[in-house]
Amino acid sequence: MRLWILPLVLAVGCSEAAPDAATQHHALVAESSDQISLANQLERKAKAEWTGEVAPAAIQWSEANGHASAPDALNSTQRDAIASTTLPVLLPNDPLMLSSAAFTTGDLWYSAAMRTTGAHTFIMGSRGEFPVDLGLTDAQKQQLSNFTVYRTHQIVTLSFKMYGAAYRIDVECDKPMDDPRCTQDDYVLELAEGLVMVGGRP
Amino acid sequence: MKRLTLLILFASAPAMAQDFAYEPPGSLVAGSGRGRVDETVYAPGMRYPIEVAPSYPNSQVWGVGGSQGPSGSQCDARNYAYPWHDNYCESRSWDMPLCPSGTGHQGQDIRPSTCANKTHWAVAAEDGTISNVGSYSVYLTTASGRVHRYLHMDPGTLAVSQGAKVTRGQRLGLVSNAFNGTPTTIHTHYDIMQNVAGSGQVFVPPYMSLVRSYEELIGQPQTPCAIVPAAGGTLDDFGPCFTAFGNPTYWREVSGQGIEGKFRWTNAWDGANPGNWGRWRIHVEEAGDYEVSFNVVPGYNISKKVRYGVKHAGGEDTFIVDQSAVTDWHVLGTFRFEPDGDNWVAVYDNTGETASDLHLTADAIRLVNMATTPDPDPDPDPINNSANNNPGTTNGTTSTPVSPNNPVIQERPTNPGNEITSSSQTAVSTENGCSSAAGGLELLGLLALGFFRRR
Numbered sequence: 292m293r294l295w296i297l298p299l300v301l302a303v304g305c306s307e308a309a310p311d312a313a314t315q316h317h318a319l320v321a322e323s324s325d326q327i328s329l330a331n332q333l334e335r336k337a338k339a340e341w342t343g344e345v346a347p348a349a350i351q352w353s354e355a356n357g358h359a360s361a362p363d364a365l366n367s368t369q370r371d372a373i374a375s376t377t378l379p380v381l382l383p384n385d386p387l388m389l390s391s392a393a394f395t396t397g398d399l400w401y402s403a404a405m406r407t408t409g410a411h412t413f414i415m416g417s418r419g420e421f422p423v424d425l426g427l428t429d430a431q432k433q434q435l436s437n438f439t440v441y442r443t444h445q446i447v448t449l450s451f452k453m454y455g456a457a458y459r460i461d462v463e464c465d466k467p468m469d470d471p472r473c474t475q476d477d478y479v480l481e482l483a484e485g486l487v488m489v490g491g492r493p
Numbered sequence: 494m495k496r497l498t499l500l501i502l503f504a505s506a507p508a509m510a511q512d513f514a515y516e517p518p519g520s521l522v523a524g525s526g527r528g529r530v531d532e533t534v535y536a537p538g539m540r541y542p543i544e545v546a547p548s549y550p551n552s553q554v555w556g557v558g559g560s561q562g563p564s565g566s567q568c569d570a571r572n573y574a575y576p577w578h579d580n581y582c583e584s585r586s587w588d589m590p591l592c593p594s595g596t597g598h599q600g601q602d603i604r605p606s607t608c609a610n611k612t613h614w615a616v617a618a619e620d621g622t623i624s625n626v627g628s629y630s631v632y633l634t635t636a637s638g639r640v641h642r643y644l645h646m647d648p649g650t651l652a653v654s655q656g657a658k659v660t661r662g663q664r665l666g667l668v669s670n671a672f673n674g675t676p677t678t679i680h681t682h683y684d685i686m687q688n689v690a691g692s693g694q695v696f697v698p699p700y701m702s703l704v705r706s707y708e709e710l711i712g713q714p715q716t717p718c719a720i721v722p723a724a725g726g727t728l729d730d731f732g733p734c735f736t737a738f739g740n741p742t743y744w745r746e747v748s749g750q751g752i753e754g755k756f757r758w759t760n761a762w763d764g765a766n767p768g769n770w771g772r773w774r775i776h777v778e779e780a781g782d783y784e785v786s787f788n789v790v791p792g793y794n795i796s797k798k799v800r801y802g803v804k805h806a807g808g809e810d811t812f813i814v815d816q817s818a819v820t821d822w823h824v825l826g827t828f829r830f831e832p833d834g835d836n837w838v839a840v841y842d843n844t845g846e847t848a849s850d851l852h853l854t855a856d857a858i859r860l861v862n863m864a865t866t867p868d869p870d871p872d873p874d875p876i877n878n879s880a881n882n883n884p885g886t887t888n889g890t891t892s893t894p895v896s897p898n899n900p901v902i903q904e905r906p907t908n909p910g911n912e913i914t915s916s917s918q919t920a921v922s923t924e925n926g927c928s929s930a931a932g933g934l935e936l937l938g939l940l941a942l943g944f945f946r947r948r
Contacts, residue, residue: 328849330849331760331762331849331850334743334760334762335762335763335764335768337740337742337743337768338739338740338743338762338764338768338769338842339764339768341739341740341768344637344639345637345638345688346690346740346741346742348690393655393656395622395623395624395634395655395656397634397635397636397637397638398636399637399638400634400638400688402624402625402632402634404624404625404626404632404655411625411626411627411628411630413624413625413627413632415624415634415638415640415694417638417688417694418688419637419638419688420688420689420690420691421535421637421639421687421688421689421690422690422741423533423535423689423690423697424533425591425689425692425695425697426531427590427591427691427692431590431692432691432692434590435590435689435692435693435695436691436692436693439588439590439693440587440588441587441588441589441599441696442585442587442588443585443587443598443599443600443644443682443684444629444644444645444672444677444682445675446627446630446644448686448696450686450693450694450695451693451694452693457688457693457694458693458694459686459694461625463627463628463629463630464673465628465673466673467672467673467675468675
């Protein structure tokens with residue numbers, strides 16, 4: 292089974308060695324005024340856009356635009372709901388689920404609640420990153436960023452990162468102890484493999 | 494700059510009015526697995542998700558009447574008693590990479606005050622939108638994208654539906670044992686998932702968020718981050734009492750300088766609201782008038798209009814400071830702080846300045862109790878401009894005299910010998926949070942009693 296692995300590289304916080312005290316001011320003024328101006332413009336823009344808890348991750352649109360798409364899969368009401376979404380809107384490629392998708396959106400995320408026979412499916416994508424330290428090794432972070440299947444009370448949750456955004460797919464079954472969609476991992480992984488891009492813009 | 498060894502003195506928390514107590518995070522019921530020791534409050538400011546106290550987060554499976562617990566009824570009084578127990582990493586067969594075993598429960602089970610079914614309300618932890626309603630789940634997503642999930646509310650009496658906007662504390666549904674016919678206890682399974690930088694969507698440990706929100710619900714004072722002893726002390730920007738707000742990309746960290754060998758800086762700007770700001774919370778052992786100073790690092794003190802806020806017993810004061818005229822420690826004023834007061838010092842980046850690279854430092858603040866430390870020479874202070882236009886005295890404040898035409902900035906001693914440390918007190922370094930520096934066993938015992946099993 293093919294799984295995508297798209298590690299996100301995002302600078303969250305900077306760490307730098309202190310310049311020598313005698314030269315640090317010189318180092319600051321050595322940059323060209325254009326560089327300083329651009330850097331400060333970017334900083335001011337980022338500060339102005341800060342939403343309070345999360346930092347916006349950059350989306351790799353050049354790669355995302357190569358994803359299988361289904362631009363006409365949604366009705367006009369659904370399209371309007373995600374018109375301002377600034378990350379790839381991925382949904383399962385299932386007509387019944389697509390037609391039932393009820394969207395909720397924020398500045399940096401979208402989610403869709405969907406119904407199919409005998410199960411509820413929820414998908415959420417977010418590019419708003421919480422700058423918290425979980426104390427993990429790089430290997431553990433990599434593990435979490437790849438496809439990780441969680442399950443509690445038989446609700447299956449698949450989390451993964453793609454194109455710079457972080458996604459989750461939840462499947463909750465009407466018969467949680469008997470339905471293989473909730474007792475096994477295959478179904479949620481197949482949903483992820485079949486995701487189509489139905490919207491989103493830079 | 495000489496590196497100072499600065500110490501914060503901890504003491505046991507004051508006696509609490511109520512008998513709330515909780516086992517520390519990561520301490521699971523014996524035999525139920527290995528917990529994750531994580532003190533982080535991942536959802537700061539959230540509302541406790543059950544409307545009314547008392548409430549009892551603990552194990553359902555290993556509790557009385559659970560499949561792995563002592564025999565008896567789920568209504569047994571032992572299930573409805575303090576202390577709380579973390580069960581985020583309780584044994585399960587499913588992946589949970591944050592748990593020591595690699596598997597775990599992913600959330601926290603919470604009992605309401607009694608085992609009465611469909612009686613107790615679960616409420617919104619934060620403002621947000623109901624993004625999903627399953628057959629036994631409700632998802633609440635906040636503006637930041639954090640998802641609070643509630644399981645087992647009675648589906649027949651839900652107070653919300655998909656798409657509903659809710660406010661913090663709003664009723665969502667009644668706690669029950671709804672699980673599509675599968676037996677379970679009367680409880681709420683509550684979890685938090687958020688997009689963590691570098692890791693993606695993660696079920697983060699909710700336990701300490703629940704502790705803090707419960708303390709607020711029952712009116713119990715917030716657990717101190719550290720207690721400044723009677724004589725005073727220093728609070729570093731890498732200590733437990735400092736919080737850096739705003740986009741972390743623009744709080745730069747520099748090693749090798751500053752108090753505790755590390756400090757932060759950002760650039761001033763002209764935004765209407767702060768973009769980056771920092772706050773040192775202050776918990777004092779004794780009430781008193783404390784002289785408050787801050788430290789800056791040369792080269793990172795370019796801004797001339799840095800705004801500081803001080804919250805003290807008499808109210809809140811604002812000061813505009815020319816950091817470029819400061820070389821290290823600088824006195825903001827003298828303020829009265831009470832042990833249970835809402836005390837803090839904050840620094841903000843929206844100075845109104847528009848030029849490039851107007852660095853400002855956020856490093857450490859220092860408190861000196863004026864009742865215990867003689868003031869040999871009150872500072873003429875050329876920098877402070879109290880925004881209340883009454884810099885000499887403020888409500889509840891005895892500010893340092895201001896002498897606008899005096900260009901001299903008097904320095905406070907920075908010799909480590911002048912830092913507030915005594916052999917009779919146990920010292921805990923603030924570097925890397927709360928690592929024990931010396932003689933900490935007794936202190937740890939106090940902390941364990943005072944912070945985790947407070948009665």
